Amino acid sequence: MKPNELKLVYFSPTGTTRKVMMEMAAAIRMKSVSYDLTVHKEKKPALHFRENEFVLFGVPVYAGRVPASFLQYFEDLSGKGTPAAVFVTYGCREYEDALLELKNEVEARGFHVIGAAAFPVEHSLVRSIGLGRPNKKDLGEIADFGVQLKRRIQKEESFDNIQITVPGNATYKKPGPFSLVPKADATVCTGCGNCAKVCPAGAISLKEPKKTDKKKCISCQKCVRVCKEKARHISKIKYNMLVNKLNKVCQSDKKCEVFL
Ligand SMILES: Cc1cc2nc3c(=O)[nH]c(=O)nc-3n(C[C@H](O)[C@H](O)[C@H](O)COP(=O)(O)O)c2cc1C
Ligand code: SF4
Numbered sequence: 001m002k003p004n005e006l007k008l009v010y011f012s013p014t015g016t017t018r019k020v021m022m023e024m025a026a027a028i029r030m031k032s033v034s035y036d037l038t039v040h041k042e043k044k045p046a047l048h049f050r051e052n053e054f055v056l057f058g059v060p061v062y063a064g065r066v067p068a069s070f071l072q073y074f075e076d077l078s079g080k081g082t083p084a085a086v087f088v089t090y091g092c093r094e095y096e097d098a099l100l101e102l103k104n105e106v107e108a109r110g111f112h113v114i115g116a117a118a119f120p121v122e123h124s125l126v127r128s129i130g131l132g133r134p135n136k137k138d139l140g141e142i143a144d145f146g147v148q149l150k151r152r153i154q155k156e157e158s159f160d161n162i163q164i165t166v167p168g169n170a171t172y173k174k175p176g177p178f179s180l181v182p183k184a185d186a187t188v189c190t191g192c193g194n195c196a197k198v199c200p201a202g203a204i205s206l207k208e209p210k211k212t213d214k215k216k217c218i219s220c221q222k223c224v225r226v227c228k229e230k231a232r233h234i235s236k237i238k239y240n241m242l243v244n245k246l247n248k249v250c251q252s253d254k255k256c257e258v259f260l
């Protein structure tokens, strides 16, 4: 069955993955419905897709893996041989096992992956790395990926002969003791609660937004970006250490990779 509905499932705390997703969707030119899973929900919604739908899954890479908060939504996710494409955005370091992990998780829930891609972009922790990416050239390649996916779903009667291979290790990278929890400066914070409302991990107390639960925080930096008072920061010492480390291992001119 040829798909006639496009569904966009993504996680994007600082908006880059969403931007890539929208560029791709615009190139596919089908009526679409978005499932933005960046919004924290105690009760996860049921996500069940049919054969006549084409689903795009997009996530940022966190420490070489798919963000665990996104995978929580996979508990009630299913396809019925539904064609899908998967992509990751990453901050010009490496995407390691993230694309393979996303593909495996999607396939394990009844989807048939017919395309995959990894897009190097601005690093959400250290924005000078990959600054301004996706740039015009990247957006062209992202749109082209969308066009190729569209051709594939329109042409193929059956996707049985399509097998996509992506880089990554079968034993995924173990997440390290990584923690860059932003703290609110009590002298600047007005207590407006905007950071608490948008935190994808539910780590900030709505009643007392100056308090952050370190165990729940996934270091995504969304709260830092939304705070108009600029009250939220990660520790200067930790941040400077991270900048030094990432400047050595990231390459701002990394290329987009597609797997079709
Ligand atoms: C907690 C965290 C971990 C990250 N780990 C990696 C990584 O392992 N490799 C990499 O190249 N970029 C890494 N990044 C950068 C993001 O993958 C990249 O900036 C992504 O596009 C952010 O997506 P978003 O804007 O949709 O939130 C990391 C960012 C954060 C916040
Ligand atoms: S968004 Fe900023 S000012 Fe508002 S509660 Fe959060 S830290 Fe305080």
Ligand code: SF4
Residues within 6 Å of the ligand: 013, 181, 182, 198, 199, 200, 201, 202, 203, 204, 212, 216, 217, 218, 219, 220, 221, 222, 223, 224
């Ligand atoms: S508290 Fe942590 S998880 Fe929540 S928005 Fe801020 S960085 Fe992201």
